[in-house]
Amino acid sequence: MLPYFSDQMGNAQSVHSFGQEARAALETARRQVAALIGAAAAEIVFVSGGTEADNFAIRGVCEALSDRTGHIITTRIEHPAVLATAEALEGQGYSVTYLPVSSSGVVEAAQVLQAIRPNTILVSVMQANNETGAIQPIQEIGRLLADAHMAGHERIYLHTDAVQSVGKVPVDVGSLGVDLLSISAHKIHGPKGIGALYIKKGVRVGKILFGGHHERDRRPGTENIPAVVGFGAACELARLNLSDRMKRIRDLRDYLDRKVGSCIEGVKTNGHPGLRVPNISNLSFQGVDGESLLIALDLKGIAVSTGSACSSGSLEPSHVLTAMGLSREEVRGSLRFSLSQYTTREEVDYAVSVLEEVVGRLREMAPDEEDMGTRRSSFSVPTPEAVPNVEG
Ligand code: PLP
Numbered sequence: 594m595l596p597y598f599s600d601q602m603g604n605a606q607s608v609h610s611f612g613q614e615a616r617a618a619l620e621t622a623r624r625q626v627a628a629l630i631g632a633a634a635a636e637i638v639f640v641s642g643g644t645e646a647d648n649f650a651i652r653g654v655c656e657a658l659s660d661r662t663g664h665i666i667t668t669r670i671e672h673p674a675v676l677a678t679a680e681a682l683e684g685q686g687y688s689v690t691y692l693p694v695s696s697s698g699v700v701e702a703a704q705v706l707q708a709i710r711p712n713t714i715l716v717s718v719m720q721a722n723n724e725t726g727a728i729q730p731i732q733e734i735g736r737l738l739a740d741a742h743m744a745g746h747e748r749i750y751l752h753t754d755a756v757q758s759v760g761k762v763p764v765d766v767g768s769l770g771v772d773l774l775s776i777s778a779h780k781i782h783g784p785k786g787i788g789a790l791y792i793k794k795g796v797r798v799g800k801i802l803f804g805g806h807h808e809r810d811r812r813p814g815t816e817n818i819p820a821v822v823g824f825g826a827a828c829e830l831a832r833l834n835l836s837d838r839m840k841r842i843r844d845l846r847d848y849l850d851r852k853v854g855s856c857i858e859g860v861k862t863n864g865h866p867g868l869r870v871p872n873i874s875n876l877s878f879q880g881v882d883g884e885s886l887l888i889a890l891d892l893k894g895i896a897v898s899t900g901s902a903c904s905s906g907s908l909e910p911s912h913v914l915t916a917m918g919l920s921r922e923e924v925r926g927s928l929r930f931s932l933s934q935y936t937t938r939e940e941v942d943y944a945v946s947v948l949e950e951v952v953g954r955l956r957e958m959a960p961d962e963e964d965m966g967t968r969r970s971s972f973s974v975p976t977p978e979a980v981p982n983v984e985g
Pocket of ligand 1: 644645719723754757777779786
C-alpha cells in the first residue's frame with residue numbers, strides 16, 4: 594500500500610499516466626478480489642466496507658425493482674448492517690420476514706421457502722455469523738430459490754453477507770448460487786474502510802450513492818487506491834494454502850474449547866460445534882458477567898468481545914444469542930474468542946490460564962442475581978501484568 598500514499602498519487606479517473614498507473618492498480622486489485630470468490634473482475638464493485646456492501650445489496654435490489662410493496666426475507670441473527678437496513682425499508686413500505694434460527698444458531702433453508710410470498714424480491718442470509726461463526730445453508734437456499742423461479746415465481750435475488758466467511762472457508766459464488774455477496778477487507782488482514790460487493794452479471798442493482806460514474810457507474814466517489822491495493826493483496830494472500838491454514842486455526846480453536854472445558858467448570862459452547870468457521874469460539878461462563886470478564890482479560894493483554902452492544906450506557910444483550918434461545922444469564926456470561934493464523938498455542942495456553950484465574954475470582958465476588966446492579970461497581974480492577982513474550 595505504501596507507494597500509493599506517496600509516490601503513486603494518481604487518481605484512477607485521470608487520463609494522464611499517473612492516473613493510468615492508479616487505474617492499473619485498481620484493476621489488479623479487482624482481479625485479486627474476484628479470484629478469491631470465483632467471480633469475474635467486472636462483477637466486483639469496491640465500496641467502503643461490509644456495512645456499505647450490505648446496504649448497497651439490499652437497498653440496491655429494492656431500488657432497481659422500485660416497488661415499495663416488495664417483501665424481503667432475512668434472519669434474526671444478521672449483522673446490524675443488514676437488520677437496520679431491513680428495518681429502515683420496512684419504514685418505507687417494504688415488508689420483511691425475520692426468520693428464527695435453531696439453538697445452534699443455524700437457519701433452516703426450508704423455512705426460507707415457506708416464507709416466500711408472491712411479492713418476495715430478495716433473500717438476505719449471512720454465510721457465517723459474526724458472533725458464533727455458525728455457517729448458514731446458503732447453497733441450499735440458492736437451490737430452493739432457483740426451484741421457486743423454475744416453478745414460476747418472479748426471480749428472487751439472493752444476497753449473502755460473507756464478511757466472516759471469505760478467507761476462512763472456500764467461497765465460490767457460482768456454487769453458492771448467490772446474486773450478491775458482501776466482503777470486508779479488515780476481516781482478512783486487509784485495511785479497514787474498504788470492501789466489495791459482488792454483483793452477479795445481469796443482476797439489476799440500483800445506486801444508493803449519487804455522483805460521478807466510478808465503478809462502472811455503480812458506486813460514485815474517487816477510489817481509495819492504497820486501501821484497494823491492500824485489499825487486493827490481502828485477498829491474494831488469503832487464497833494461499835487456505836485449507837492448511839484453516840486446519841491449523843481450527844485445531845487451535847478446538848484446543849482452546851477443550852482446554853477451557855477441562856480447566857473451568859460451567860462453560861457452554863454457543864453455536865453449531867461442527868458447522869462453524871474455524872476461527873471463532875463463543876463461550877458462556879456460568880455466573881460471570883461477560884463485560885467484567887472482557888475488561889479483566891484486556892488488562893492482561895487478551896482481546897475478546899461480547900455480543901452485547903454498549904450504547905448510551907445501556908447494555909443490550911446479544912440479539913444473536915437471544916435468537917438462539919439462550920437464557921439471559923447465558924447471554925450475559927458470553928464471550929467471543931477470535932483466532933487468526935498468527936495466534937500461537939502459547940497464547941491460547943496463556944489466555945486459558947488467565948481465564949481460569951479471572952473466572953474463579955469473578956465467581957467468588959458474584960453477588961446474587963437480584964444484586965446484579967451492584968456487581969459492576971463492586972468489581973475491583975486487577976493490576977495489569979506484563980503479557981508473556983510469545984511469538985506472533
Ligand atoms: N457483516 C458482518 C457479518 C460483520 O462481522 C461486519 C463487521 O464486523 C460487517 C458486516 C461490517 O463490516 P465493516 O466493518 O467492514 O463495515
